Amino acid sequence: MVDINTAASAPAAPRPDNGGSGARGSYEGFEGTVGRTFAASTPWWPSRPEAPAGAPNVVIMLADDVGYSDIGCFGSEIPTPHLDRVSREGVQYTDFHVSPLCSPTRAALLTGKNAHAAGVGMVSNIDPGFPGYASELPDHQSTLAEMLRENGYATMMVGKWHLTKDTDLSEAGDRRSWPLQRGFDQYYGFLEALTNFHHPHRLVEGNSVVDVDEYPEDYYLTDDLTDRAIRMIRESKAARPDKPFFMYYAHGAVHAPLHAKREDLLRHRGKYEAGWDRIREERLARQEELGVMPPGTQLPPRNYEDEQDVRAWDELSEREQLLFARYMEIYAAMVESIDESTGRLRQTLEEMGEWDNTIFLFLSDNGASREGHDAGTTAYFRTSQTDGAGRDEDWLAYEQDLIGGPRTWPHYPRGWAMACNTPFRLYKISTHRGGHQIPMVMSWPKGLKRPAGSSVRSQYTHVTGVVPTILELVGVQAPTHRHGLVSAPLDGVSFVPTIRDAAAEGTHGDQFYECNGNRAYRRGKWEAVTNREPVGPFRSRPERTGLKPLSEDKWELYDTENDPTQCVDVADQFPDVVEELKAAWDEAAWRNQVFPMNEGTGLAHLRRPADVESLSLPVTIATGTPTLERYRSSYLIDQRSFIVEVSFQLAESDQGVLFAHGGQEGGYLVYVEDGKLHFVQNAFGRMLRLPAVDIAAGEHQLEVDVHNSGNGRWDVTLRLDGEAKAQSDEFPAFAGWLPFQGVDVGVNRRSPVSWELFEKHGSFPFTGTMHKARWVPGEEVPNAREKRIAKAIEMGLALE
Numbered sequence: 001m002v003d004i005n006t007a008a009s010a011p012a013a014p015r016p017d018n019g020g021s022g023a024r025g026s027y028e029g030f031e032g033t034v035g036r037t038f039a040a041s042t043p044w045w046p047s048r049p050e051a052p053a054g055a056p057n058v059v060i061m062l063a064d065d066v067g068y069s070d071i072g073c074f075g076s077e078i079p080t081p082h083l084d085r086v087s088r089e090g091v092q093y094t095d096f097h098v099s100p101l102c103s104p105t106r107a108a109l110l111t112g113k114n115a116h117a118a119g120v121g122m123v124s125n126i127d128p129g130f131p132g133y134a135s136e137l138p139d140h141q142s143t144l145a146e147m148l149r150e151n152g153y154a155t156m157m158v159g160k161w162h163l164t165k166d167t168d169l170s171e172a173g174d175r176r177s178w179p180l181q182r183g184f185d186q187y188y189g190f191l192e193a194l195t196n197f198h199h200p201h202r203l204v205e206g207n208s209v210v211d212v213d214e215y216p217e218d219y220y221l222t223d224d225l226t227d228r229a230i231r232m233i234r235e236s237k238a239a240r241p242d243k244p245f246f247m248y249y250a251h252g253a254v255h256a257p258l259h260a261k262r263e264d265l266l267r268h269r270g271k272y273e274a275g276w277d278r279i280r281e282e283r284l285a286r287q288e289e290l291g292v293m294p295p296g297t298q299l300p301p302r303n304y305e306d307e308q309d310v311r312a313w314d315e316l317s318e319r320e321q322l323l324f325a326r327y328m329e330i331y332a333a334m335v336e337s338i339d340e341s342t343g344r345l346r347q348t349l350e351e352m353g354e355w356d357n358t359i360f361l362f363l364s365d366n367g368a369s370r371e372g373h374d375a376g377t378t379a380y381f382r383t384s385q386t387d388g389a390g391r392d393e394d395w396l397a398y399e400q401d402l403i404g405g406p407r408t409w410p411h412y413p414r415g416w417a418m419a420c421n422t423p424f425r426l427y428k429i430s431t432h433r434g435g436h437q438i439p440m441v442m443s444w445p446k447g448l449k450r451p452a453g454s455s456v457r458s459q460y461t462h463v464t465g466v467v468p469t470i471l472e473l474v475g476v477q478a479p480t481h482r483h484g485l486v487s488a489p490l491d492g493v494s495f496v497p498t499i500r501d502a503a504a505e506g507t508h509g510d511q512f513y514e515c516n517g518n519r520a521y522r523r524g525k526w527e528a529v530t531n532r533e534p535v536g537p538f539r540s541r542p543e544r545t546g547l548k549p550l551s552e553d554k555w556e557l558y559d560t561e562n563d564p565t566q567c568v569d570v571a572d573q574f575p576d577v578v579e580e581l582k583a584a585w586d587e588a589a590w591r592n593q594v595f596p597m598n599e600g601t602g603l604a605h606l607r608r609p610a611d612v613e614s615l616s617l618p619v620t621i622a623t624g625t626p627t628l629e630r631y632r633s634s635y636l637i638d639q640r641s642f643i644v645e646v647s648f649q650l651a652e653s654d655q656g657v658l659f660a661h662g663g664q665e666g667g668y669l670v671y672v673e674d675g676k677l678h679f680v681q682n683a684f685g686r687m688l689r690l691p692a693v694d695i696a697a698g699e700h701q702l703e704v705d706v707h708n709s710g711n712g713r714w715d716v717t718l719r720l721d722g723e724a725k726a727q728s729d730e731f732p733a734f735a736g737w738l739p740f741q742g743v744d745v746g747v748n749r750r751s752p753v754s755w756e757l758f759e760k761h762g763s764f765p766f767t768g769t770m771h772k773a774r775w776v777p778g779e780e781v782p783n784a785r786e787k788r789i790a791k792a793i794e795m796g797l798a799l800e
Contacts, residue, residue: 051152067368067420090443100435112467132593140485145183159250170629197259198406199751260333275313327412368420372411379684431520459506464492641778656766662739663751710781
């Protein structure tokens with residue numbers, strides 16, 4: 001037996017092997033159970049990652065749908081002094097490219113892989129069963145957050161994630177593709193493509209949904225996100241001043257809905273009445289003055305392609321001009337709010353003494369969006385519905401000065417998107433330059449110093465280069481494995497040489513693009529590109545359903561050195577170059593999981609795994625249950641009939657919301673007020689209702705029977721205690737994304753279905769006793785999902 005009093009002379013015990021997990025190991029070579037004293041033992045601690053000495057902080061700020069010319073230093077009339085200052089003090093990339101769509105760019109930005117190779121070749125709202133379109137990042141590939149955290153960084157994110165598939169968005173979803181499971185220590189934001197800026201439909205903090213019934217009257221999402229970003233940084237630096245941080249700030253702005261604070265909106269009042277044609281010309285003139293575009297750059301004609309065309313401003317009616325100018329005023333206010341967030345973040349870091357050693361990079365996720373189609377609307381989702389609510393609601397909102405506030409969900413007409421993408425052609429989702437050439441500015445005062453001469457960098461650069469560039473600047477290596485799985489090499493190449501030297505050769509070689517069947521390939525000065533007519537949710541004219549085989553798409557060819565705005569198609573002059581680039585595109589597509597490609601049948605948006613059927617099972621929701629998540633809620637009503645059964649007890653003075661599904665974007669609710677039972681629908685701003693029904697105190701059984709025959713209408717019957725009390729077949733049938741806010745029982749949380757009711761009662765919680773509320777999905781309509789899938793497959797086979 002070892003004498004503990006003489007144990008210091010005994011051989012040192014081996015350290016426990018815990019594989020770095022911190023689990024207790026066993027000491028061998030000693031008899032008995034007494035063990036050793038602290039004084040006689042060699043201490044052991046698991047290794048912890050430490051950042052390289054003096055490693056810089058990293059801030060990546062990603063804007064949503066900001067066009068190439070929307071920032072002041074890229075030619076905009078919108079004041080963006082803080083981003084302009086970053087450009088002057090750092091570098092400004094004028095030939096920087098991303099994917100033409102948001103989720104793919106985010107995947108490439110965080111992994112350094114081409115989007116399809118990272119499993120996100122489309123928005124993360126599809127799940128057709130193919131590896132390039134998994135709607136989540138692959139298990140074997142690390143994110144930048146994971147890479148930096150493993151090298152001693154604190155990692156934080158605020159804002160839009162959009163890298164989680166729909167079926168995993170709910171509280172019961174698999175969280176492996178939520179931000180905290182992909183490398184972030186802290187997260188605050190929203191997981192989906194968009195949200196309401198005045199009343200966000202579903203905020204998440206960490207791994208939990210934020211519990212909120214009503215937002216403050218002056219709430220604005222961008223301000224909230226900036227507050228959280230600053231708080232996270234201050235917390236981290238207070239706890240460990242020597243520990244660098246990575247902050248990924250992914251704005252919701254300027255994605256629809258176009259929402260702005262009142263005071264911001266008013267600063268832009270009257271600035272856009274000259275119209276998009278004039279704004280476009282003025283922006284190009286400034287771009288030439290700033291050195292963003294070369295002198296004599298040709299401005300392409302207004303976009304003319306099918307479903308992409310823009311009318312001349314002078315051809316619009318006076319009413320259209322007034323209304324359309326208002327939309328752009330809101331957009332400008334949102335761009336300005338992004339710049340203000342940059343200023344607030346910079347001021348905080350300067351006060352903390354951290355700005356000089358912070359790498360700050362700003363970019364957009366794709367070009368400006370054409371989702372407002374040719375006329376814009378105060379109801380963004382109206383464009384994807386079969387019901388064409390007239391423009392009277394839009395004009396009424398203009399007259400009442402509501403546009404941009406919490407009562408509307410607007411998007412501007414695509415003529416403004418054309419102007420925002422000046423001087424390039426087309427828009428988001430297009431593989432022409434308007435879809436993927438975006439503004440990028442970057443600074444690091446301590447590490448990059450102020451560049452000699454111009455800060456403009458005109459080398460071709462791609463978003464996949466961000467990860468290797470950051471890794472090189474902070475001094476760490478890309479990992480070869482993730483969770484024991486071998487990682488694929490990065491597709492991106494560091495562009496550090498071009499940061500340090502304006503005359504350096506560009507580092508990025510060939511690059512392919514694909515989005516919704518649109519394709520492009522860049523090699524040297526040549527760029528080959530196709531334009532496929534928008535389809536599915538991007539089609540503004542539902543009657544246009546004709547598709548042609550992908551092999552029949554025309555490939556255009558442009559000399560980017562002499563024609564950066566893609567005005568002169570030289571495909572006929574250089575057919576050998578076209579064939580070379582087509583073959584290169586095909587090879588890259590096979591290598592990057594692009595196939596099977598979305599050819600435009602809509603199948604990618606329809607096909608889902610079998611387990612999604614569980615989402616259409618009946619559900620009983622108790623009072624006090626948090627809002628049922630949007631996607632789960634949609635399966636109760638989308639493309640089918642359904643019944644809502646409510647059992648409750650009412651005293652004489654009781655009132656409130658029995659249930660609500662949706663918000664100002666659209667929805668329906670049932671409530672009791674002043675002895676009356678009401679069914680109300682918000683149809684894109686139009687308030688439709690059944691006749692009010694008298695209701696007395698006592699126990700009641702309510703049945704709301706909604707029949708959907710597939711004609712785009714709901715036939716709603718209200719039965720109280722077994723007796724039909726009211727009926728109408730004049731309610732538009734919601735489909736797809738709508739209602740965007742999920743189901744509430746006993747209250748209408750956050751954005752209200754009825755603004756009139758909200759002004760009187762707020763979220764209007766029910767004061768009676770709710771026994772149950774149950775949604776029972778019924779028969780699918782004749783053109784439901786499975787039949788549309790079969791038709792899409794048939795169409796796709798015909799295109800082979």
